[in-house]
Every structure is written in structure tokens, then in C-alpha cells.
Amino acid sequence: MMAEKFIVTPCESLRGNIEIGGAKNAVLPVLAAALLTEESCTLQNVPSLSDVDSMRILIESLGAKTTTTGKGTILVDASNITSLEAPYETVGKLRASFLVMGPLLARFGQAKIPLPGGCPIGSRPVDLHLKGFAALGADIDHSHGFVTATANKLHGAKIYLDFPSVGATENIMMAAALAEGQTILENCASEPEIVDLANFLNSIGGKIRGAGTDTIKIEGVSRLHSKNIKHSIIPDRIEAGTFMVAAAITRGDVTLTNVLADHVKPVTAKLKEANIFVEESDNGIRVFCDKKMDAKAADLKTLPYPGFPTDMQAQFMSLLATASGTSVITETVFENRFMQVGELKRMGAEIKIESRSAIIEGVKSLTGAQVVASDLRAGAALVLASLRADGITEITGIHHIDRGYDHLELQLNQLGARIERVSEKTIDTQA
Ligand code: EPZ
Numbered sequence: 001m002m003a004e005k006f007i008v009t010p011c012e013s014l015r016g017n018i019e020i021g022g023a024k025n026a027v028l029p030v031l032a033a034a035l036l037t038e039e040s041c042t043l044q045n046v047p048s049l050s051d052v053d054s055m056r057i058l059i060e061s062l063g064a065k066t067t068t069t070g071k072g073t074i075l076v077d078a079s080n081i082t083s084l085e086a087p088y089e090t091v092g093k094l095r096a097s098f099l100v101m102g103p104l105l106a107r108f109g110q111a112k113i114p115l116p117g118g119c120p121i122g123s124r125p126v127d128l129h130l131k132g133f134a135a136l137g138a139d140i141d142h143s144h145g146f147v148t149a150t151a152n153k154l155h156g157a158k159i160y161l162d163f164p165s166v167g168a169t170e171n172i173m174m175a176a177a178l179a180e181g182q183t184i185l186e187n188c189a190s191e192p193e194i195v196d197l198a199n200f201l202n203s204i205g206g207k208i209r210g211a212g213t214d215t216i217k218i219e220g221v222s223r224l225h226s227k228n229i230k231h232s233i234i235p236d237r238i239e240a241g242t243f244m245v246a247a248a249i250t251r252g253d254v255t256l257t258n259v260l261a262d263h264v265k266p267v268t269a270k271l272k273e274a275n276i277f278v279e280e281s282d283n284g285i286r287v288f289c290d291k292k293m294d295a296k297a298a299d300l301k302t303l304p305y306p307g308f309p310t311d312m313q314a315q316f317m318s319l320l321a322t323a324s325g326t327s328v329i330t331e332t333v334f335e336n337r338f339m340q341v342g343e344l345k346r347m348g349a350e351i352k353i354e355s356r357s358a359i360i361e362g363v364k365s366l367t368g369a370q371v372v373a374s375d376l377r378a379g380a381a382l383v384l385a386s387l388r389a390d391g392i393t394e395i396t397g398i399h400h401i402d403r404g405y406d407h408l409e410l411q412l413n414q415l416g417a418r419i420e421r422v423s424e425k426t427i428d429t430q431a
Contacts, residue, residue, distance in 0.1 A: 002423040006395040008386035013252035014415040020240045020259045021047040022233035024404050026193040029170040030200045031055045032099040040077035041226035045233045051403045054094040085112040102174035105149045112148045120375040122334040128165045132172035135159045156181030164189040164304045177206045179220040186215050191305040192263045196234045237263035241312040244287045248276040253288040266308040273298040297325030302333050314340040314381035321349040323362040330357045340378035343371040373397035376404045
């Protein structure tokens with residue numbers, strides 16, 4: 001398929017309502033968890049994203065069946081698993097593929113998954129996942145770029161995570177769901193997506209308590225049953241945060257619906273600190289600005305939930321790039337998540353990186369430029385920065401953006417943006 005790019009023409013303030021879709025980072029682990037039962041289950045509010053397509057292809061390559069039965073509704077049937085080995089090409093495309101290891105190990109006693117490589121934002125090791133599986137009684141073998149975990153029967157354990165890793169918490173929780181006895185997972189992640197996964201596991205007969213806190217207790221059961229279970233995926237707090245920042249950058253007035261205010265509290269608090277108004281009501285969250293007040297500089301540090309989410313760091317940097325004053329952003333979760341800085345500087349932003357911090361001197365306005373999206377959230381940040389830039393912006397690498405947003409350009413255009421998705425002309429190298 002031809003590569004595509006966005007052509008962004010500066011727009012007026014964004015105005016109107018936007019409905020938030022299901023959370024990418026909730027549906028990916030739940031699709032993996034569906035491998036734990038030999039009965040089918042129905043997932044609702046599933047977003048239409050390329051990462052979701054990739055996860056469906058992965059579990060289908062293992063023998064599961066997934067059928068779209070309506071808008072945002074998928075029937076998953078893992079009754080007939082024919083392989084315990086994830087193909088190399090899928091894990092390369094989707095790091096979350098590693099989340100099938102826990103379910104396969106728990107249900108079949110074996111899983112062979114390619115060791116995920118690094119990615120633009122960091123080395124992304126999986127040592128905490130593997131330490132957890134070993135604590136549950138699995139033998140772990142590394143060879144030829146694959147990790148193989150085997151266990152006759154997993155047993156409960158007390159596991160303390162060195163870092164509250166989201167993926168490790170999810171993978172170990174899924175494995176422990178079918179282990180013999182109790183598992184206590186301490187210093188674990190408490191993101192809303194962990195709670196959604198625990199709710200799904202409990203709906204199919206799991207016994208999980210404490211999800212959403214730093215300690216989760218799992219009582220292993222012998223089997224899980226998903227017959228006639230319907231699970232609706234929680235709204236995407238990062239998609240919501242992205243639109244909140246879009247309203248702020250364009251000095252607009254946008255109301256988000258189908259969003260859980262609690263899940264976006266850190267972003268709401270930071271927007272208020274930056275002189276942006278945020279009002280929560282029964283019909284959603286309204287983000288608006290006082291034209292007479294500039295957005296103000298604010299410092300932020302990314303932290304595991306409930307701290308400021310690392311997945312919102314790049315988007316917020318685009319707002320601070322045109323806020324009045326000097327802001328400091330410290331990225332504590334990933335070691336290389338400032339990939340958007342170089343491209344924002346090409347648009348006229350004044351940003352200096354010092355170790356894990358970026359110092360941002362707000363400028364009056366950015367200028368349009370040709371820029372490249374290096375990863376999902378850096379790409380989203382460039383779209384936001386281009387909305388009010390002085391002149392046209394061309395953004396290539398937008399396949400990264402399609403991984404986590406369902407036609408971001410159509411949703412923003414519905415609010416008044418002017419973004420065109422065009423095929424990139426391949427330069428005829430033979431000429
Ligand atoms: C999840 O990734 C999300 N992805 C990421 O969202 C998100 O940025 C991240 O959590 C942090 O919130 C999905 O849920 C599919 P981690 P994950 O394990 O699970 C280190 C997006 O934009 N670590 O919490 O991979 C790791 O290197 C994506 O939607 C280890 O050292 O994140 C990183 O520095 C990007 N050893 C930190 O922990 C391990 O075994 C956080 O990683 C595991 C992780």
C-alpha cells in the first residue's frame with residue numbers, strides 16, 4: 001500500500017463535540033486474555049486501529065477466531081488453539097504481542113515468543129515479565145531470538161516488581177489467573193487498563209482483587225469460562241487527552257463525550273495550571289480558553305499512573321511550545337521519548353534537551369514545515385502543533401499515528417481542523 005501523509009492547513013479555534021473511542025491499551029491485553037478460555041466471548045467498544053488489527057491477526061495465527069459482529073463489536077473464540085508460537089513478524093510490528101505469553105503459558109504450559117526488539121522510545125526489555133513467570137514456576141529459555149516459557153503447572157507466588165510495569169503486571173496477572181494457589185503482585189502498575197483487564201478476567205471466572213492499587217491478589221482457578229460474556233472496553237484516556245490538548249492549542253471550545261473524568265485527572269490538572277479551562281459535567285468534559293489569556297508555561301514530570309501519563313508527554317509539549325514562559329518536561333518512564341523535539345524545532349519551537357528533561361521556551365507561533373512522525377505519540381504531537389502553525393505542514397510517517405487513533409484527521413476536521421490525508425508520491429528513482 002502506498003505510504004500516506006497529512007497536509008495540514010492552519011485552522012481557526014476547534015469547536016464542537018467529540019466522542020472518545022475504546023482504549024487501545026485496554027483492548028490489546030483483553031484480546032490476549034481471551035486466549036485463557038476455550039469458550040467464545042464478545043468485546044464491545046473496540047476501537048478501529050491498526051494495532052487492534054495486528055493483535056487479531058496474531059491470536060488468529062495461534063488458532064483463535066475473531067469475527068466483527070457489529071460496530072466496535074468482536075466475537076473472540078479461542079476454543080481451538082493450534083500453535084503456541086507467536087510468529088516473528090507480528091511481534092516486530094506490535095510489542096503488545098508479548099502479552100500472549102502469560103495466557104498461553106497458563107492454559108497450555110508453554111509459550112514461544114520472539115524477544116521484542118527495541119523501538120523508537122526505548123529498549124523496552126521484558127525482564128520483569130520473565131521474572132514473574134519464573135516465580136510462578138516456569139522454566140525460561142532464550143535462544144535464536146525467541147523466549148520459551150514452559151511449566152507443568154504454575155503455582156502462586158509473592159512477586160515484587162522492580163518497576164510498576166504495565167505489561168509485566170498484565171502478563172503476570174493473566175498467568176496467575178490459572179496458577180495453583182494465591183499470587184500477590186506488589187509494586188505493580190495501577191493504570192485504568194489494568195483494572196479493565198482484571199474486570200474482564202473476573203467476568204470469566206477469575207478471582208482478582210486490588211487492581212488499580214499497587215498490590216494485586218490473584219486466587220488461581222482451574223478453568224475460566226467466557227460463554228455469553230460481553231465486555232465493553234473502557235474509553236481511551238490518551239485519545240481523550242490528545243483532543244483536550246488540541247482544544248487548548250487552538251484556543252478552542254471542545255466537549256468530549258464517552259470519557260471517564262477520573263482517568264484524565266493528571267491532564268486536566270496540568271491544563272488548568274497552563275491557564276486552560278476544563279469543566280466536567282454529566283455530558284462530558286469541556287475544554288475551553290479565555291482569548292484574553294495566553295496559555296501559560298507549566299512544568300511536568302511523567303510518572304506511572306496516577307501521575308502524568310508518558311503517553312501524553314509529546315502532545316503536551318506541543319502546547320507548551322507556544323505557551324508564554326519557560327516549561328520543563330521530565331520524562332521518567334522511557335529513556336528516549338523526546339523524538340518529537342527535533343521535528344518541533346524544525347517548526348520553530350525553542351527546546352533544549354538536558355538528559356531526561358526538555359526545557360521549552362514558548363514562542364508566539366510555530367511555522368509550517370515538512371516533518372516526520374517517528375512513533376505514535378510523537379506523530380500526534382506534530383499534528384497538534386501544525387493546527388495553528390503559520391503556514392502549511394506536511395507530516396509523513398502517519399502509519400504510526402493510525403496505530404493508536406481512528407482517522408485522527410477526520411475527527412479533528414469535524415471540529416474545524418483542515419487536514420488532508422494524501423498518498424505520498426514515490427519519487428521515481430529510475431529517472
Ligand atoms: C504500556 O507499555 C503501553 N502500551 C504504553 O503505551 C505506555 O507508554 C506504557 O505502558 C507506560 O504507561 C500498551 O499498554 C500496549 P511498561 P509497556 O512495561 O507495558 C520498563 C502508547 O503510546 N520495563 O510500563 O511496554 C520499560 O523499559 C504506548 O500507547 C522494564 O525495564 O510499558 C519502560 O522504561 C507506548 N522491564 C518502563 O518499564 C520490563 O520487563 C515502562 O514500561 C518491562 C518494562
